[in-house]
Amino acid sequence: AVFLNMNRLITASLLVALVAILLATRTTPVHVKGSVERRIKPPSVCVIGAGPGGMFFLHALASRRRKLEEELEAYKKQDEHVHNAAAAAAARADCEAKLAALPVVDCYEKSSSPGGVWRSASASSGSPSTQMYEALWTNSNKETHEFFDYTFDEHFQRPMPVYLPRAHVLDYVMSRVTQKAKIFDDVLVNTTVVSVEYNSERKEFDVVSRNEITGELSSKPYDKCIWSGGLNATARMPRDLVAMLSHQNFQGRVIHSTEMKDFEATVRGKRILFVGDSYSAEDLALQSLKLGAEQIYITSNKITSHLVKATAWPAP
Secondary structure: OEEEOOOOOOOHHHHOOHHHHHOOOEEEEEEEOOEEEEEEEOOEEEEEOOOHHHHHHHHHHHHHHHHHHHHHHHHHHHHHHOOOHHHHHHHHHHHHHHHHOOOEEEEEOOOOOOOHHHOOHHHOOOOOOOOOOOOOEOOOOHHHHOEOOEOHHHHHOOOOOOOOEHHHHHHHHHHHHHOOOOOOOOOEOOEEEEEEEEEOOOOEEEEEEEEOOOOOEEEEEEOEEEEOOOOOOOOOOOHHHHHHHHHOOOOOOEEEOOOOOOHHHHHOOOEEEEEOOOHHHHHHHHHHHHOOOOEEEEEOOOOOOOOOOOOOOOOO
16 A cells, blocks of 8 residues: 655644734714714625634634623723713723624535544544544644643643644644634534635625535625635645556555545555655554554655654664
8 A cells, every 4th residue: 555645734724814803894984963973894704614724713703702892891880980981982982893893704614513634534424524644643742832821731631641642632622712602603514615706896705605415506795705724625646656656557555644544454464655754654654553564664755854764663
């Protein structure tokens, strides 16, 4: 069997640009008793993908909304006790304006549940999404991607290893973003974004989506569009290599590192060649040995590599 590996993102998607919360708003003139009042129209935002990037944007937006609502409630309670009524009214109006200016968001997720590449293959149920393999472990210590407002100790309530497996990362992330708000209630799951086109005359994005259960197509305009589908939505296969193996009548299976549902049956008693020597190759090579692979070979296009340096396992 030949395994084709892709370099995976571990923490890059955690750095999603949350500045979208500061999106410009539109104002609509409304005549009130001879004067003109500016009414705020919040921007409509399309978020594509409910993986780490999408869920962190939804969490940040929910946190901002909750903070403004708490501030507004505090202003209302203070109205009767302040000496400078005009200043208090101005502060309250400013808070109301900021709350009204928050974007109205639709989040599209083609899978049956949020989580992105951190979702397990067993939870996919055939949904059209690329998940990481079950044996994936993080390649950076957990302290480097711990949230400032929700620690590992708070979540797990026990000591955890320095490097976490995929399932633990997903559980931690999902718990953090949902502990104070039900951000996934309105996510459009099982819905694939088919196309996005910008209309320069209307200055809007026309988003066409497809319901994966009914097959129904829908179209809706948005002021802003945020791509949060990550880089690993599609498995990348080197076509020249696949063509060469086919031309040379290779009889084994050519498998991508995300196609691991029957991993033990695939590797037990087999000689395995890994094309690529990055972290996915390391995870899957060690897992293959544990599951009874006869021999492991790893190819690399680099002279130096942390895997190339290891001539045996366990390492001497």
